[in-house]
Amino acid sequence: MSFLHLESLTKRYGNNVAVQDMTLDIAQGEFVSLLGPSGCGKTTTLQMIAGFVEPSRGRIWMNGDDITSCKPNQRGIGIVFQSYALFPHMTVAENVRFGLEMRKVPISESRQQVWEALELVRLEHLEDRYPRELSGGQRQRVALARALVIRPPLLLLDEPLSNLDAQLRENMQIELRNIQQQVGTTTLMVTHDQSEALSLSDRVVVMNEGKVVQVDEPFSAYENPKNKFVSSFVGKTNLFACHIDQQIGSQAQVKLGDYQLEISVPIDIQGDQVQLSIRPEKLELTHQGAGQLNGCVRTRLFLGNHWLYQVDSSIGELLITQPNLGVQGAAVGEDVGIRWQEGAVRILGEQAHD
Amino acid sequence: MTELTSSLSPSMSRTRTINPVPWLLSAPGAIFFLALLGMPLIMTLILSFNSFDYSIGIVSSFGLENYYEVLRDSYFHEIFLRTYSISIAVVILCIIIGVPEAYILSRMRNPWRSLFLVVTLAPLLISVVVRTLGWVLLIGGNGLLGKFLEAIGIAESSAGNLMYTHTGVILALVHVLVPLMVISVWAALQKLDPAVEHAGLSLGASHGTVFRRVVIPQILPGILSGSLIVFALSASAFATPAIIGGRRLKVAATAAYDEYLNTMNWPMGAAIAIVLLVANVVVVMSYNRMMERRFRRTLG
Numbered sequence: 001m002s003f004l005h006l007e008s009l010t011k012r013y014g015n016n017v018a019v020q021d022m023t024l025d026i027a028q029g030e031f032v033s034l035l036g037p038s039g040c041g042k043t044t045t046l047q048m049i050a051g052f053v054e055p056s057r058g059r060i061w062m063n064g065d066d067i068t069s070c071k072p073n074q075r076g077i078g079i080v081f082q083s084y085a086l087f088p089h090m091t092v093a094e095n096v097r098f099g100l101e102m103r104k105v106p107i108s109e110s111r112q113q114v115w116e117a118l119e120l121v122r123l124e125h126l127e128d129r130y131p132r133e134l135s136g137g138q139r140q141r142v143a144l145a146r147a148l149v150i151r152p153p154l155l156l157l158d159e160p161l162s163n164l165d166a167q168l169r170e171n172m173q174i175e176l177r178n179i180q181q182q183v184g185t186t187t188l189m190v191t192h193d194q195s196e197a198l199s200l201s202d203r204v205v206v207m208n209e210g211k212v213v214q215v216d217e218p219f220s221a222y223e224n225p226k227n228k229f230v231s232s233f234v235g236k237t238n239l240f241a242c243h244i245d246q247q248i249g250s251q252a253q254v255k256l257g258d259y260q261l262e263i264s265v266p267i268d269i270q271g272d273q274v275q276l277s278i279r280p281e282k283l284e285l286t287h288q289g290a291g292q293l294n295g296c297v298r299t300r301l302f303l304g305n306h307w308l309y310q311v312d313s314s315i316g317e318l319l320i321t322q323p324n325l326g327v328q329g330a331a332v333g334e335d336v337g338i339r340w341q342e343g344a345v346r347i348l349g350e351q352a353h354d
Numbered sequence: 355m356t357e358l359t360s361s362l363s364p365s366m367s368r369t370r371t372i373n374p375v376p377w378l379l380s381a382p383g384a385i386f387f388l389a390l391l392g393m394p395l396i397m398t399l400i401l402s403f404n405s406f407d408y409s410i411g412i413v414s415s416f417g418l419e420n421y422y423e424v425l426r427d428s429y430f431h432e433i434f435l436r437t438y439s440i441s442i443a444v445v446i447l448c449i450i451i452g453v454p455e456a457y458i459l460s461r462m463r464n465p466w467r468s469l470f471l472v473v474t475l476a477p478l479l480i481s482v483v484v485r486t487l488g489w490v491l492l493i494g495g496n497g498l499l500g501k502f503l504e505a506i507g508i509a510e511s512s513a514g515n516l517m518y519t520h521t522g523v524i525l526a527l528v529h530v531l532v533p534l535m536v537i538s539v540w541a542a543l544q545k546l547d548p549a550v551e552h553a554g555l556s557l558g559a560s561h562g563t564v565f566r567r568v569v570i571p572q573i574l575p576g577i578l579s580g581s582l583i584v585f586a587l588s589a590s591a592f593a594t595p596a597i598i599g600g601r602r603l604k605v606a607a608t609a610a611y612d613e614y615l616n617t618m619n620w621p622m623g624a625a626i627a628i629v630l631l632v633a634n635v636v637v638v639m640s641y642n643r644m645m646e647r648r649f650r651r652t653l654g
Contacts, residue, residue, distance in 0.1 A: 052552055072555045079556045085549035089571040098567075099557035150557060 078152030257315035291339030420625035452535030542576025
């Protein structure tokens with residue numbers, strides 16, 4: 001029995017469908033991310049679960065109870081808002097205590113619980129500050145403590161890290177993951193940042209145009225994207241439109257420029273117009289003639305731990321990343337060979353249902 | 355800091371001259387302001403030190419006897435007390451009506467919100483005198499209110515006559531000034547993060563509790579500055595008390611007017627005006643100071 005169950009949840013605004021037939025099961029203690037570009041319906045889904053938006057159709061079950069028509073203040077769900085939504089006129093401790101006060105927890109107990117929550121996010125020394133006097137990361141942690149102190153059955157995170165700078169965001173990712181595992185609260189996060197979704201979640205729900213496109217563990221979603229949308233939204237990729245020349249069973253012959261490729265075709269792909277997807281990190285630069293393809297380096301970006309290359313090849317432009325192993329890489333204008341391992345190329349349906 | 359560095363650098367300090375352009379550019383406005391507001395005010399101040407004789411008229415002398423009289427005479431005490439008690443009542447009523455009104459307006463969806471905002475603010479486009487005369491039609495001796503009370507049989511028609519009463523003046527002033535409270539609270543509500551209310555709800559608070567504990571404290575600066583505007587304007591209001599309060603229910607502004615135009619005791623009228631001005635400035639400034647101290651840390 002799943003802990004949170006969404007049953008063909010739909011939200012329409014006039015003729016616009018924000019979320020269509022969303023069905024999803026989340027197990028107790030699981031960390032699930034809704035990942036998609038802006039306007040894909042992920043925030044609307046979150047708001048329906050929180051109770052701020054009324055679904056046009058469908059039901060929401062939490063812990064075996066139908067909460068579809070429950071008021072937001074009776075659901076007991078902990079929410080961390082994108083803007084943090086701290087109460088600016090209350091101190092950190094008062095902010096965290098608010099939920100306990102609403103539950104009429106006696107002051108002696110609530111003091112202990114507020115302290116524990118602030119300890120969890122390592123802010124116990126700032127309990128008398130006002131939100132205005134805190135940094136972005138600290139505000140974020142107060143918001144998390146405030147949501148967790150009421151011991152919610154479900155924690156909703158609405159783009160929790162999008163207002164933080166890159167370095168802080170990485171630290172918070174690790175911290176958020178640790179706290180979630182420590183507390184064990186079932187968590188649903190909404191994000192448009194694929195690296196955030198991949199690094200934090202047990203499962204990723206990729207959404208596009210109001211529909212669920214793929215539900216998978218982060219590694220599988222990255223390695224076996226179901227279609228063009230997932231492969232280009234989750235991570236970077238090189239995509240090529242191809243024609244299947246010959247197919248015997250699940251093995252197909254595909255022509256990629258001058259290069260003839262043999263590839264296994266998943267069953268759900270129909271027609272002979274397909275897309276080939278190769279991740280930039282699965283391509284390797286080598287001497288000209290040593291790889292499957294030849295090309296010429298057009299641009300090169302040094303990114304510290306790796307280089308990002310743009311290489312012109314006979315099949316078109318390729319993005320290639322090379323790890324920095326302490327040796328200078330190929331220079332701009334250099335002729336190179338491009339090599340990849342068998343099985344690094346994925347085949348995707350051309351008109352994938354998304 | 356910039357001044358410090360500029361005075362330290364030798365080349366700057368030697369060539370430092372006053373740039374005339376900003377002064378010249380602001381001169382027309384400044385002169386206009388001084389001529390039309392500053393001068394009459396100074397002349398009123400000088401006038402208030404003169405004395406008045408019923409047979410000769412204004413005697414240009416310098417004395418504080420007008421102020422003695424205003425501050426000592428129980429007749430004036432009563433007028434000032436009335437002025438400020440009416441103002442306080444108007445402020446309280448404007449808060450009670452204006453704050454929920456602004457909040458409800460801000461929660462409306464768009465075609466209705468714009469429509470009702472215009473309806474709320476439209477009275478500001480109509481002259482205060484016209485609006486007050488409208489109230490006379492309603493609450494006057496033979497007004498609609500009296501006729502209505504008589505028709506439904508709960509009171510005689512004279513009960514609907516609120517002319518020359520505190521209630522009548524307060525009613526009309528609230529009507530005139532409530533849009534200003536709405537504007538002020540509205541501005542504060544625009545700065546409110548809507549997610550904060552959702553946060554309150556998600557933590558288990560009812561809508562009422564969210565309004566009381568989360569919304570009100572954040573829009574308090576707006577309520578307080580609205581109160582200031584309403585207080586200052588009702589304490590110095592002239593048209594509404596003059597029409598509805600008349601001679602029987604004098605406030606400071608109408609008392610000053612009567613001194614000028616009926617008694618012809620201009621120095622006394624000037625003294626009343628100055629006392630009213632000083633009292634208003636003191637109230638407004640101390641109130642402002644109190645507010646700033648209270649909100650500097652929390653709301654910036």
